[in-house]
Amino acid sequence: QVHMVESGGGVVQPGRSLRLSCAASGFSFSDYAMHWVRQAPGKGLEWVALIAFNGKSESYADSVKGRFTISRDNSKNTVYLQMDSLRHEDTAVYYCARVSNVDGDYGDFDYWGQGTLVTVSS
Amino acid sequence: SYELTQPPSVSVSPGQTATITCSGDKLENKYTCWYRQKPGQSPVLVMYQDSKRPSGIPERFSGSNSGNTATLTITETQPIDEADYYCQAWDTSTVFGGGTKLTVL
Numbered sequence: 001q002v003h004m005v006e007s008g009g010g011v012v013q014p015g016r017s018l019r020l021s022c023a024a025s026g027f028s029f030s031d032y033a034m035h036w037v038r039q040a041p042g043k044g045l046e047w048v049a050l051i052a053f054n055g056k057s058e059s060y061a062d063s064v065k066g067r068f069t070i071s072r073d074n075s076k077n078t079v080y081l082q083m084d085s086l087r088h089e090d091t092a093v094y095y096c097a098r099v100s101n102v103d104g105d106y107g108d109f110d111y112w113g114q115g116t117l118v119t120v121s122s
Numbered sequence: 123s124y125e126l127t128q129p130p131s132v133s134v135s136p137g138q139t140a141t142i143t144c145s146g147d148k149l150e151n152k153y154t155c156w157y158r159q160k161p162g163q164s165p166v167l168v169m170y171q172d173s174k175r176p177s178g179i180p181e182r183f184s185g186s187n188s189g190n191t192a193t194l195t196i197t198e199t200q201p202i203d204e205a206d207y208y209c210q211a212w213d214t215s216t217v218f219g220g221g222t223k224l225t226v227l
Contacts, residue, residue, distance in 0.1 A: 037218075044221040045157070045165065045208050059215070062123070095164060106212040108155035110176065112164040 002026040002111045004096050009116030012086055020081040022096030022113055030054070030074040033099045035109065036081050038092035038118075048094070051079060052105050059105070064090075086120045093117050126209055126219035133225045140199045142222045144192040144209030152211040154192040156185060159221075160205045168207075169194060201226050 008020040022034070036048040049060045049070040058070050069082040079096055094116050097109035127145045134140040144154065154172050157165035168179050172187040182197045192211075196203055204226045209219040 035216075044206075045159075045210075045218040047216050047218060050216075100167075100170065106214065106216050107153070108167055108170040108210065108212070109157075109165070110167050110170075112166075114164055 002098070004098065004111060004113035006094060006096055006113040006116035009094065009118045011119045011121060013122050014087060014120055016086055017082070017084045018086060018118060020083065020094055020096075020116060020118070022079045022081075024077045024079070024096075024098070027098070029077040031102050033105045033107075034070075034072060034079040035097045035099065036070060036079075037095045037097050037109070037112075038090075039095070039115075040089075040092040043092075046092075049081065050099075050105055053102075057105065083118070086118075088120050091118060091120045124211070124215065124217050126211055126217055128207075128209060128219040128222045130220070131223045131225065133227060134196075134199045136199060136201060136226055138199055140196040140203070140224055140226075142194045142196075142207050142209075142224065144194075144211075144219045145190055146192075146211055147190060149190050149192055149211060150188050152187075152213045154185070154187045155210050155212075156192075156194045157208045157210065158203075158205045159208065165208065196224075199224075199226050 035050045051070045067085045072079045096113045098111040099107040100110035101107040156169040159165045169185040173185040
């Protein structure tokens with residue numbers, strides 16, 4: 001069955017960097033666009049970034065553009081989120097999510113990881 | 123940027139019908155979907171392409187999207203339905219609504 005596991009979260013000081021990973025299994029990873037969605041403590045869901053199935057296109061929320069970079073390694077069934085110049089407001093649980101439709105960058109998310117908590121604090 | 127508006131909370135008695143709305147400009151021109159999230163858990167897709175139920179989601183859940191409003195309807199609401207519900211709209215970009223806390227009391 002489909003399974004996605006995020007890792008790499010932790011406590012980091014403002015201005016520092018962190019790289020999140022999402023390891024996927026149970027489906028043909030290279031066929032699907034992948035997204036990162038975050039949720040600040042007690043708040044709602046916020047879309048962060050997407051990467052196309054082949055890694056050739058990316059898109060970012062304005063709140064992270066220029067600071068975060070999404071990438072993927074289809075040979076390792078893994079998607080990454082490089083987070084630089086972190087701010088207090090980036091504190092959140094970060095989820096990776098799979099788009100349900102094979103041939104699109106955007107869509108509904110039929111599978112989510114369990115999330116990894118990033119805390120930006122001095 | 124495109125925005126989706128949901129009521130912060132909806133309350134319903136067990137066995138009654140819960141209606142959760144999601145409003146956005148010309149929302150009918152976008153695809154919408156809905157997620158249920160219980161405390162400490164990841165979101166779960168409960169409706170996609172406006173009105174389609176994923177496998178495992180009871181028939182009590184239905185959806186619609188017309189004009190500026192998408193609606194998630196839960197009939198015969200049960201205590202297990204108590205959760206936060208989020209709408210999402212997408213076409214060439216994507217956005218989430220602010221979420222609605224459904225209380226069953």
